[in-house]
Amino acid sequence: MLIFKHLDDIPKARLPTHLAAYISKLLTSIMASLQQYDPEDDGHIALITPKDNDLNLCERIGTRWSESMFEGVSYNPEFRCYHVVVLHNNRYGVSIVIPQEQWLDSAIKERIQRELA
Numbered sequence: 001m002l003i004f005k006h007l008d009d010i011p012k013a014r015l016p017t018h019l020a021a022y023i024s025k026l027l028t029s030i031m032a033s034l035q036q037y038d039p040e041d042d043g044h045i046a047l048i049t050p051k052d053n054d055l056n057l058c059e060r061i062g063t064r065w066s067e068s069m070f071e072g073v074s075y076n077p078e079f080r081c082y083h084v085v086v087l088h089n090n091r092y093g094v095s096i097v098i099p100q101e102q103w104l105d106s107a108i109k110e111r112i113q114r115e116l117a
Contacts, residue, residue: 001060002047005039007031015047019099022079023047026095043093054107061086061094065108073115075100082112 002013010020031037057065071085082098
């Protein structure tokens with residue numbers, strides 16, 4: 001999992017163009033919606049990578065992926081990725097970007113499909 005708290009984190013990750021553009025769009029939107037964005041208080045963006053699975057996501061979001069409560073799940077066909085929002089309280093949230101790729105863990109994929117149905 002890659003973490004993005006600031007716009008300058010994005011080029012450092014050397015992402016495919018469509019993912020870099022989507023993460024930039026999301027982070028810019030989060031920053032614009034707040035008077036003063038502080039990732040330690042407000043949250044950040046996490047990108048799922050081929051190494052991530054249901055179990056290790058627990059470390060980042062606090063519960064197993066299969067047991068997590070999502071605030072919202074959407075799919076963006078232009079950027080070919082899913083966006084899942086997990087809120088920890090009224091202020092702190094994690095936006096999880098999940099590329100639509102063959103390597104995506106089956107438990108993650110199944111949960112997304114249930115949420116979108």
